[in-house]
Amino acid sequence: MTSILGALGGALDSLDEDEPVRPRTTRDWVVDSLTFVLAIAFAVLVTAQEFYGWGADGIRRGPAWLLWVDLALSLVLCVGLWWRRRRPVSLALIGVLFGVFSAASGGATLIILFNLAVHRRFPVAAALTALNVAPTLIYAAVRPDPAVGYWATIAWTAVLASINLLWGSLIRSRRQLLRSLRDRAERAEAEQQLRVAQARQLERTRIAREMHDVLAHRISLLSLHAGALEIRPDAPAAEVAKAAGVIRASAHQALQDLREVIGVLREPTAAGDPERPQPTLADLTALVEESRAAGTRVTLELPDGAENPPDVVGRTAYRMVQEGLTNARKHAPGALVTVSVAGAPGAGLTIRVRNPGPLAVGAPVLPGAGTGLVGLTERATLAGGRLDHRREPGGGFTLEAWLPWPKT
Incomplete structure (x- = not known):
């Protein structure tokens, strides 16, 4: 028996954890408070109607103790609405037990099943909705309503539960669609930022390659002539002037190459056109x-x-x-x-x-x-x-x- 109860508890936990629970927002607090008040108002109204015979036939449905128990249990289920997002499957199963004899808990049960359809997969919500409709077969026989009839009571309960299920499933589908569109937009934005970062990295690599290819040759010539002047400070004035002229010309050409490379890399070129400066084998x-x-x-x-x-x-x-x-x-x-x-x-x-x-x-x-x-x-x-x-x-x-x- 312990193993069976443990397996049942594990199954309920897995169903209740189908969707992660987010922190309760201000909107959630307002909605929860409103649903709690509506469920209690429904329970009190139904109990008063049945206790004082306010129905069409004016007959009390059941002994007074049963009506008080019905009201007490429905209030317990109303309190359970505060955990309807975290434990909707467990609360729906409790609603199945109450549905055998309780009419006052019908409002809270509908809210629980609606929340179940919004936050859980459709097969789970549909199965639990059917389970909550099934006790109506017993309830309509134990506490009949002569003004409606046995089968009419079952039919109206099934129709109301189906509408509730489909409405909640529609809201769930819409939320999933919006979430999917939002995720796609975020993913597209992230991919765009990644492409921009890759383009920037490629451009930096391209600039570094061109700078190295164009300037390394010129700078090495400058260093070579400067080293010659350093080694032979007593060289004839003509040789010093010649070396200085080569250094000046190489520096001027290096600056010119630098301007050309930077200018070309900043300006977009047509697809397939060679980039300047572009020397050839000649x-x-x-x-x-x-x-x-x-x-x-x-x-x-x-x-x-x-x-x-x-x-x-x-x-x-x-x-x-x-x-x-x-x-x-x-x-x-x-x-x-x-x-x-x-x-x-x-x-x-x-x-x-x-x-x-x-x-x-x-x-x-x-x-x-x-x-x-x-x-x-x-x-x-x-x-x-x-x-x-x-x-x-x-x-x-x-x-x-x-x-x-x-x-x-």
Whole structure:
């Protein structure tokens, strides 16, 4: 018996916890107070009607003690209305017991069943509503109403209970719809904020990549010439003036590149249009000559009469060579850098930048962000190619990449 009661209690608890109970608001207090007053007024009115024979036949329905018990139990059920949101299933089952002989508790029972239909699933509410209608079969026989009749009493009770159930279910469906729409709106807003945050992050990454690609080369030239002036403070005035001129020109060009990059990144471009500044493979010669003018020994191997690859491929190849020259100036000053580019439509484009170790041991190393190779790897992947970088025996370094070059 104990196990059966425990299982029944657990089942009731699971049904009563179908919907989480929120803290009672001011509106809830007003509604609860109103329903409590209405239920008590109904119980008192029905008891007085039956006690004093105010019905159509003027006959008291039952002994006085039964009417007083009916009123007392209905008041107990009215007090239970304060827990109708937390324990609606339990109160509905109590209403089934009272419905066998009690008429005064009918108002409180209807309120409980209505609350059950609003806050619980329809199968649960429909089953408990049917259970509360079933005692009418016994009540109509024990306390008959000659003015209405046995079957009419049962029919009116069933109709009233069905209307009550459908009304509560309609309100539940409407609340669920509003809650679903509200959740969708909140989720859409959160997704929009996430997309905005991702767009901002992508834009920041894009700016950082462009700044690194464009400015690292210029800044390394500035540092190289400034280091030469620092090492040879007694150099002839002509050499000092020449180095100062190169520094000034490199600084001016770095500022110009910075303005162009920031300006382009701020202005939206049409879909599919290349972004400026966008060097191509044809600009590699100027890039190498600029490095040679800064004192870097560079050899460039380009096939004669080579066909120009697509803009995306040429742009990516230029950035890779630029990063390779910048790294060579940083980590191997004075070493001979070999740049070779070869390829054809259908076979792809191969870029290789190689340099031995630094000639001067202990030479100052220029600081770096450590993200250049990461950015180049990402560029190669986005272009459909691959990139490999490795250290050679003796301290050398090789940067090698392959980019697809489709046939036109």
